[in-house]
Amino acid sequence: AQSVTQLGSHVSVSEGALVLLRCNYSSSVPPYLFWYVQYPNQGLQLLLKYTSAATLVKGINGFEAEFKKSETSFHLTKPSAHMSDAAEYFCAVSDQDYKLSFGAGTTVTVRA
Amino acid sequence: NAGVTQTPKFQVLKTGQSMTLQCAQDMNHEYMSWYRQDPGMGLRLIHYSVGAGITDQGEVPNGYNVSRSTTEDFPLRLLSAAPSQTSVYFCASTPDRGHRNTEAFFGQGTRLTVV
Numbered sequence: 646a647q648s649v650t651q652l653g654s655h656v657s658v659s660e661g662a663l664v665l666l667r668c669n670y671s672s673s674v675p676p677y678l679f680w681y682v683q684y685p686n687q688g689l690q691l692l693l694k695y696t697s698a699a700t701l702v703k704g705i706n707g708f709e710a711e712f713k714k715s716e717t718s719f720h721l722t723k724p725s726a727h728m729s730d731a732a733e734y735f736c737a738v739s740d741q742d743y744k745l746s747f748g749a750g751t752t753v754t755v756r757a
Numbered sequence: 758n759a760g761v762t763q764t765p766k767f768q769v770l771k772t773g774q775s776m777t778l779q780c781a782q783d784m785n786h787e788y789m790s791w792y793r794q795d796p797g798m799g800l801r802l803i804h805y806s807v808g809a810g811i812t813d814q815g816e817v818p819n820g821y822n823v824s825r826s827t828t829e830d831f832p833l834r835l836l837s838a839a840p841s842q843t844s845v846y847f848c849a850s851t852p853d854r855g856h857r858n859t860e861a862f863f864g865q866g867t868r869l870t871v872v
Contacts, residue, residue: 654797677857688761688847688863689800696858735799742807743788743851744815745861747799 647672647738649719651748659756664708664723666751668736671717677739678719680710683750684732692734695719706730731755759783763848763864770838770871778833778867780848788851789831790815790861791823793844800847806831838871845869 652667678695693704736748764779792800802815806825822834849861
């Protein structure tokens with residue numbers, strides 16, 4: 646069985662500060678990991694995904710994530726937060742039937 | 758370029774009523790899924806389908822039925838609505854590209870309240 650755990654349900658950062666969202670996974674097979682973002686009253690859209698080709702993955706809007714097998718982690722970062730980054734972020738892992746197991750989500754608030 | 762379309766966007770039901778949430782995709786994707794989103798619990802899989810005529814249960818299937826008669830449509834039926842089914846429901850579709858790191862495409866969601 647595969648699962649993900651997101652540490653911290655709510656993160657508040659100042660505009661221009663580093664955004665760090667934590668995700669740890671549990672998987673008996675090589676994991677296929679994703680970060681999705683949900684803006685208010687919208688569906689989820691893909692931010693980035695781990696493809697095994699590189700451990701540092703770059704996504705949209707300046708976000709990136711690093712896959713660390715030894716730590717079973719796939720943390721999401723952005724060097725400088727923007728007001729438009731205020732959203733809910735979900736880490737997810739995929740199984741062989743494309744079923745996704747999601748973390749509980751982390752809500753990001755950006756302070757001016 | 759519609760993608761995944763869900764209807765309705767909002768719905769209020771009385772306890773015991775039944776209804777169908779509609780989901781349609783125009784991308785010819787083989788895989789479709791229904792998730793519910795509840796605060797602090799992320800998204801949980803209700804039912805999924807790997808192709809027309811094939812459906813299976815996810816993590817929280819009780820109280821819901823699905824069918825997949827065509828590639829495009831994957832309706833979710835609430836048989837007898839209960840307040841515990843108050844949630845936001847998302848439909849997703851995924852193309853079969855032969856590897857598990859293929860992204861899912863989500864609809865805009867249906868916000869359901871059962872009173």
